[in-house]
Amino acid sequence: MDPKNKTKIVLITGGSRGIGKSIAISAAKRGIDVILTYNSNPEQGRAVANEINDNGGKAVALHLDTSRTDTFDGFADQVSHLLKSEWSRNHFDYLVNNAGIAQRSLIKDTTEEIFDKIVNVNFKGVFFLTQKLSSLITDGGQIINISSALARFAFPGVAVYGALKSALEGLTRYFAKEYAExxxxxxxxxxxxxxxxxxxxxxxxxxRKQLASMNALGRLGQADDVGDFVASMLSDDSRFVNAQRIEVGGGIMI
Ligand SMILES: NC(=O)c1ccc[n+]([C@@H]2O[C@H](COP(=O)([O-])OP(=O)(O)OC[C@H]3O[C@@H](n4cnc5c(N)ncnc54)[C@H](OP(=O)(O)O)[C@@H]3O)[C@@H](O)[C@H]2O)c1
Structure with missing residues (x-):
């Protein structure tokens, strides 16, 4: 049994840079302990964990390549051992599937190799990682999938990426249905x-100016614009928000 009134723990994939790093730091500022993952850059992953630990929070950085589904059983074991050794617990509270890669290729230039790479990180990895980690998530916990405004409209050069973010939003509803029990x-x-x-x-x-002009607030978003919002959802204040898509884009393409 996990202790009652315990500190919450969030696991964030791709927490070493950009939006994932901001979610990690903002969650820690709200008193949530953090397990974050990095892929290619261990130093950056450890630096984010150190920043949190040096400021009175608690964080651990682990390696994870979300395209490597064959490693997910081992990763789940690693998380399970970490929960026991660092927190004397069996479960964490929130999973943020944030790790993602971009696409820059028109449909005519998109090879099967590019296609598979984006599918593996941005969709297949999210599905199977969530499946493997689900038994470690506390009942009553929360999963947040980081999608994209590009799930809602189309631009040249990002067809596979945009379509997969739409699929991820569909998957969000299916996860919500099955994990509702x-x-x-x-x-x-x-x-x-x-x-x-x-x-x-x-x-x-x-x-950059052209991109900024696409949203009603007229500026590029900063990582903290998303990180602070996601971290704010990691609480009971959002307790009746479920199976939703929430856009954080300053009113893009309205
Ligand atoms: N930035 C935007 O304009 C934007 C807009 C809409 C949606 N998003 C979404 O927001 C999420 C985060 O994007 P970001 O802008 O923060 O990107 P970023 O700055 O490029 O950071 C990407 C993060 O994901 C990790 N990562 C990359 N490939 C990975 C893999 N195969 N396995 C595990 N981790 C991997 C990176 O770790 P390493 O550095 O260690 O490899 C890094 O921590 C993504 O899902 C993206 O689709 C971003």
């Missing part, structure tokens, strides 16, 4: 154009 809520948060290194960054000044 354990009162686990599942929502998706869809960022607009956020100024991170995603897909190589947001380009030169004129491109």
């Amino acid at each position: 354990r009162k686990i809520r599942v929502n998706s948060v869809a960022p607009g154009t956020i100024d991170t290194d995603f897909g190589g960054g947001k380009g030169d000044e004129s491109h």
Whole structure:
């Protein structure tokens, strides 16, 4: 049994940079303990955990490649051992499926290799990681899938990415349906154009201005615009919000 009135724990994939890092730091500021994952850059992952630990929070960084479904059983075991050794617990409270990769190829140039890579990280990985970790999530906990405004409209060069984010929003509803028996809520948060290194960054000044002009607030989003919002959902204040898509994009394409 996990202790009552315990500190909440969130597991965030891709918590070493950009939006995931912001979610981790903002959650820690709200008193939530953090397990974050990195893929290619262990130093950045550990630096985020150190920043949280140095500021009175508690965080651990683990390696995870969300395209490697064959490693997910081992990762779930690692999380289970970590929960016991660091928190004397069997469960964590919130899962944020944030890790993702971009696409920059027109349909005519999209190879099967590019297609499979994006599917594996942005959709298949989310499905099977959630499946493998679900027994470690507290009943009454929450899952948040990071989608994209591109799930709602189309631009050239991101067909597979955008279609998969739409699929992820559909999957969010199916997760919510099946995990409802354990009162686990599942929502998706869809960022607009956020100024991170995603897909190589947001380009030169004129491109950035064009992207900024696409939303009603007239600016590029910052990682903290999304991170603070997602962290704010990790509480009982959102207790009746379930199976929803919430866009954080400053009113993009309205
Ligand atoms: N930025 C935007 O404009 C925007 C807009 C809409 C939606 N989103 C979504 O927001 C999420 C985060 O994007 P971001 O802008 O923060 O991206 P980012 O700055 O590029 O950071 C990506 C994060 O994901 C991790 N990652 C990449 N490939 C991975 C893999 N195969 N396995 C596990 N982790 C992996 C990276 O870890 P390493 O560095 O260690 O490899 C990093 O922590 C993504 O799902 C993205 O689709 C972003």
